[in-house]
Amino acid sequence: MLAPEAVPCCPPLTSAELSEADAVTMAAMFKALGDPVRLRLFSKVASHEGGEACxxxxxxxxxxxxxxxxxxxKLREAGLLASERRGTWVYYRVxxxxxxxxxxxxxLNR
Amino acid sequence: MLAPEAVPCCPPLTSAELSEADAVTMAAMFKALGDPVRLRLFSKVASHEGGEACxxxxxxxxxxxxxxxxxxxKLREAGLLASERRGTWVYYRVxxxxxxxxxxxxxLNR
DNA sequence: CCGCTGGATCGATGGATGTCAACATAGACG
DNA sequence: CGTCTATGTTGACATCCATCGATCCAGCGG
Structure with a gap:
């Protein structure tokens, strides 16, 4: 749903207030991580050996x-994960x- | 709702998968930022001069x-903002x- | 061609959520 | 005390969303 290129969009929250459009974009990502099941799935993919998981x-x-x-x-639509089918299995990566x-x-650059 | 001391709880997502309990805790914060209006409010507070805003x-x-x-x-309950009344106005800070x-x-380690 | 397995989609449902109007509360000021 | 302004709370409502069972689709092995 979201174009991956549009992502590095915003300055740090502490430096300037978000535009309405940027807020919509970024809120969609936070929202995707805002469910315990989704956050665990994302965590499992992110921490999996090789950077991807079936x-x-x-x-x-x-x-x-x-x-x-x-x-x-949902995580795919938010642009947080990418998926690829290889034979029988489907692999997800961050x-x-x-x-x-x-x-x-x-x-994060404190 | 959430104890502020419980916050620095988790290693990076890329290093280990979250426990179920930690996922619930952290997801609540992401969820709070997962609404465009809330994210803009948070942004306005975070970027406001003096670190707080009425x-x-x-x-x-x-x-x-x-x-x-x-x-x-909601942002207060998620532990993201703190509020304080001073006279007529209520001030929020991150x-x-x-x-x-x-x-x-x-x-992202680096 | 057939059945098996991994994974996605569909349809239904109960519960959560964003929104507003109306009302309540808390200081300030007279 | 009375009133005005700044915020919070309540109740109602429409929409969204997480979840499941049932079903479907895609490879693989026989």
């Missing part, structure tokens, strides 16, 4: 398989530029 | 006054340790 590796989060699929779709955008917004 | 300084975000108050309450916790979680 759905089968991460789907033990206490909800049904359709729900897992639903949440992964979209690196997006994390950088979030980090910049929260001003 | 509600009257930030309430022009396109929604009614009760809605602004409602969103500020809870610094919380931002640090979020930043650590998103740390």
């Amino acid at each position: 759905v089968c590796d991460i789907q033990d989060v206490g909800v049904s398989q359709p729900t897992v699929s639903h949440h992964l779709k 979209e690196p530029s997006v994390l950088a955008g979030l980090a910049q917004l929260l001003d | 509600v009257c300084d930030i309430q022009d975000v396109g929604v009614s006054q009760p809605t602004v108050s409602h969103h500020l309450k 809870e610094p340790s919380v931002l640090a916790g979020l930043a650590q979680l998103l740390d």
Whole structure:
């Protein structure tokens, strides 16, 4: 849903207030991370060896398989994860530029 | 709602997967930032001169006054903002340790 | 071609959420 | 005390959303 190139969009929150449009864009990403199940799925992908994980590796989060699929779709639509089918399995990996955008917004460079 | 001391809780997302409990805690913060109006309010406070802002300084975000108050309450409950009444006005400021916790979680190491 | 498995989609449902108007509360000031 | 302004609270309402069972689709192995 969101173009990955549009991500490094905003100065740190502490330096200037967000425009209405930027707020919509960035809020969509925070919203995607704002569910415990989705955050755990994202965490499992982000911390998985090789930077990517098969759905089968991460789907033990206490909800049904359709729900897992639903949440992964939300994370994809928010631009946080990318997916690729290789044979039988589908692999997810973190979209690196997006994390950088979030980090910049929260001003990690102290 | 959330104890401020509980905030610097988690290693970076890329280093280890979140526990279920930590996911609930951190997701609540992301969720609070996951609304465009709330994110703009938070941004206005964070970028305001002196590190704090009166509600009257930030309430022009396109929604009614009760809605602004409602969103500020959510941000308070998530532990992201603190408020203090001084005379006629109520001032909000960013809870610094919380931002640090979020930043650590998103740390891209480098 | 067939069945099996991994994963996505659909439809339904109960609960959460954003919004507002109306009202309540808290200081300031007379 | 009375009134004005700045915020918070309440109640109602429409919409969104997380979840599940059922179903569907895509590869793989026989």
